[in-house]
Amino acid sequence: MRDAAPPHPMVPPPTGGLADSVFETAALDPTRPLLARRPDTTSSVWEHVSALELRDEVVGLAKGLVACGISPGHRVAVMARTRYEWTALCYALWAVGAEVVPIYPTSSREQVEWILGDAGCVAVVVEDEQSVMTVGSVCAALPRLRHVWQLDAGALEELAARGRFIPQATVDSLRRIVLPDSTAVVAYTSGTTGRPLGCALSHRNLASPCDTLLAGWGQTVAPPGEQGSVLAFLPFSHVYGLMIQTLCVRGGLLMGHQPDVSDEALTSALRSFRPTYFYAVPSVFEKIYKNFLRTAQQSGRGALFERAAETARDFAAACERQRLGEGPGPGFDLRLQHALYERTVYRRLRGALGGRVRRATSGGSTLNRELSLFYEGIGIYVHDGYGLTETSAAVTMQPLGREKSGTVGQALPGMDIRVADDGEILVRGPSVFQGYVGNEPASRAALRGGWLATGDLGRLDPEGYLTITGRKKDIIVTSSGKSVAPAALEHRLRMHPLIHQAVVVGDNRPCVGALITLDPDFLTHWRAHQSPQSDAPSREAREENALREEITRAVAAANSAVSRSESIRLFRVLPESFDLASGLLTPSMKLRRDVIVRTYALEIDAMYQARSRAGRTRVPDELTAWDEADNVFR
CATH class of the missing domain: 3.30.300.30 (ANL, C-terminal domain)
Structure with missing residues (x-):
């Protein structure tokens, strides 16, 4: 008989808005470091921002937003890389009941014009002069747009200064009227087959999967007694990045920001920040593996690396069979080989990610099974999950102690998954979006009797593990x-x-x-x-x-x-x-x-x-x- 996965604790439904978590942590544990930033991108020194300091900055920015006429329900776009200011401004907007509209900083002029106009944004925050010029070139077609704020030109300092005379009670009053079902984010789809669609995500949509993950998997983020830490480098313009931001702040994890994602910059940031948990998309895990291989070959150790990689995959596959009740686990010879490579190879590979990472999450698309086994074999288990913009990211996760590489795990507690007769995956649960902004026909087509038609194809095995086989349109x-x-x-x-x-x-x-x-x-x-x-x-x-x-x-x-x-x-x-x-x-x-x-x-x-x-x-x-x-x- 196979052991059942450990039961997940019941998660109470979220109350209020997402900004409340900043204020609650500041009240309960004011000195707890929540964010980390560097004076410049080349520095190896990370300055910690405590919960109290973050709350005070959020309040100052929120007062500035009120002074500029930003009200509940107003939509404000943020067009910037993953940086400290993104998080501070995001929570300030949520504190006054505004809705965040993320835009990729690499978006074209046409994409920027479409999203700002379709969402009806009243303001946009950009990163640099180039982005100011992009927005400026489309302003004539956007009559609702009243403000363009540039981060690199001191926009946050300017906002805080404008709000000096707004009483904090005003911010507190606005924050208290934000309900769980108020819209928090209008996140646009990637637009692979046409115009991007704006997905309205409520505070409940974003909070529910984060709270479920923290309750069921939070103990894996760091060793007992240590504060978990995550290096955020994927764009907050994507719902996956937004979920990580929300999860870190709600869970009291230390989050560092890394805007430059070049190989050299990211490697340097990982070594200096030393996260306890790593999250990325499959292409990043593929790139890291290829860099491992190239480095080994350049040093004349290519054959050694390939033998070590094969042993890692074999060891992980044997461990998987054991935890699924399908085998006895690694044999003596395999354990001996694995132990040898642990001393000579694997710990050095983990050092490239800072040396403290033991678990990771892959999202955005399916992670190759062989790659998943490789990482597990070197001591970093990668949870391959599934989600999409319309589900506020997370839908599935690997059950602890019953992980199965090659699948994206099982439905999160509270989520239901079906596979239709044509193979399309249908999803229902608290993280499913409110609908497409200004496009009722598209919303009706996607939401069928309470079930979201994802457009993804997959299959469920008898134990509820989901395997993604492709996109219906592909x-x-x-x-x-x-x-x-x-x-x-x-x-x-x-x-x-x-x-x-x-x-x-x-x-x-x-x-x-x-x-x-x-x-x-x-x-x-x-x-x-x-x-x-x-x-x-x-x-x-x-x-x-x-x-x-x-x-x-x-x-x-x-x-x-x-x-x-x-x-x-x-x-x-x-x-x-x-x-x-x-x-x-x-x-x-x-x-x-x-x-x-x-x-x-x-x-x-x-x-x-x-x-x-x-x-x-x-x-x-x-x-x-x-x-x-x-x-x-x-």
């Missing part, structure tokens, strides 16, 4: 009528260190193909380790052949997880990555599939035409199991 139907979900193939392709991005194509085509971009950092490293002998032309030809063979092996490895009819038969490596500037990524770094397919229509046509001309020519050995397979480099 399903590819080949000319033979075969339906293919591209997500699994793309995830497996990205696991190869040379591959940065992958888009599977094949709608109304005879077979499945892929557009691939290469990781520039790892490609440079890879080229540096190729043989330097012979003249330049022959060396370049040899490198191109070796690169083609390497990518072919990556495609074959991805194909091993699917049937022949779903496998990638041909691919093209593109010379440049998909990026924001070209409009091929959303501000949340999701692929705009339709735009990519249109942009690269000629390349896709050429790829299939080359396959047709080739006929049944010689097939690379790695792909012979999948009939004809062609690859086209460009």
